[in-house]
Amino acid sequence: MREHPPICTFKGKEPVVCCTDCTIVEDVRNIIFNPKTELLSMTGQKANDKCVNFVDKLDYDCKLNTRANYTRVFDPNSNCYEIGVNTETMPVVMPAPRESYLALLGYGNDINTAQWLCAGTIISEKFILTAAECLTKENVGSVRYVAVGIQKRTDPPRLWPKYNVKRIIAHPEYQPPSRYNDIGLLETTETITFSRAVLPACLHSDPNSTEVFAEANILVFDKNGNDQGSLKQVTLRQFDEFQCSIFYPPHAKLAKGYSDASQICYGDTKGPVDSCQMDSGSPLMATSKLFECAASILGVTSFERTCGTAGSSGLFTKVIHYIPWIESIVWS
Structure with a gap:
């Protein structure tokens, strides 16, 4: 042969x-x-x-x-x-979209009464990507639990698959309350069980990529309407460096103002945006030409400039800037 x-x-x-x-x-x-x-x-x-x-x-x-x-x-x-x-x-009936890579972060001494105050993204069998400011919260202490496979915020937390946090890693250059280098990792004690409802996202990681993401999506829990608490996807448009620098001038949490090297900002110039409903640490994502089957994570939610008004924008930590650091921990 x-x-x-x-x-x-x-x-x-x-x-x-x-x-x-x-x-x-x-x-x-x-x-x-x-x-x-x-x-x-x-x-x-x-x-x-x-x-x-x-x-x-x-x-x-x-x-x-x-x-x-x-x-x-x-x-x-x-x-x-x-x-x-x-x-x-092929002509088959597709199920409802599942935002299967989202995780919620829990705080408190008891997993059954934990407060779920931040979000993150599943990126491997044992690691969650989130914002550094979510690693410790005032009055409730350090994050201790991770919940996955969540479709509705109002569902009883006892129904969510949950994992204990083994290790908390903030970026070494993160200095609270500053929002520079606002990125962190959580390692779970147990291996996360993957299924169609629980899957890892990809990271936008190619430094030589010329792909432009004029639009990207965030995940929010609906606070209005007949389906309160349901997870939905909202599309935002990217602002350019000049616009971002206007939205985020120097202030207490950004001493030098917006940093185009390590941050990105997206929003909506036409109408109210749902960024004010985002959990800190949640993903900004898009579909990359390289991986059309899975979401590519562009950013980590840091904070929003305004809430629910035209021209609102959200500030996100730029994931691609931190790929070497992420790889050195998650896939060392």
Whole structure:
């Protein structure tokens, strides 16, 4: 049986399998062919590769109605095989969207009477990404519990899957009450059990990416209407550096004002925005072209300038700025 040559490079999204010397082009043999997703590429970066593994192995909703078909055509002129991929969407009934990567943070001496005052994002089997200011709260002390798989804030907390916090890690340059470097990690004592309702998010981690996220989403618990307490997704637009610097001038918690290197701000210029309903530490997320199956986390909610008015904006810690620090702890 003839052995097929390795994949050597890509033409757009199509991997090219070459019969010639692969050393003259970038070696991208770490490609995962999953029949329910598009091609997934391992790059050697820890955050990227863990996301690839998660998307490949776990039950993200997008995989329920997707099938990828691969074709192979030999090109005699280049002496290469060209591998094509066609993604087909099958007519199946999809379940309601699940914001399965959200976690709530609990405080107090008893898990059954804990106060759930902040939020975070599941990013691995044992780690939650959150805001550093959430690690300790006045009057209630340090965060002690993590709840996941939450669809409605008004559900009895006894129904939520909960985990004890083993380790609390603030960014080493975080100095409260300042909101610079407002990012932290929580390690759970037990491994988080993944399911369709509880899944890790990906991190926007490629420093060379030119992808622009003009819009992104936040998660809020509805405080109005007939479905109070339900989790919903709200779309915000990105403000540019000049606008953010106007929204966030120097003050007590931002001595030098807005920092474009480590912060981003999103909001709505047309009408009231629900950022005032966000929990500190909750994710700002978007769909990346690299990982369309899972949310990519762009930011961590730090605080909002105003609440419920046109032009409201939320300030978020820029996750990509902190990827080396996150990787050194979560995937060391």
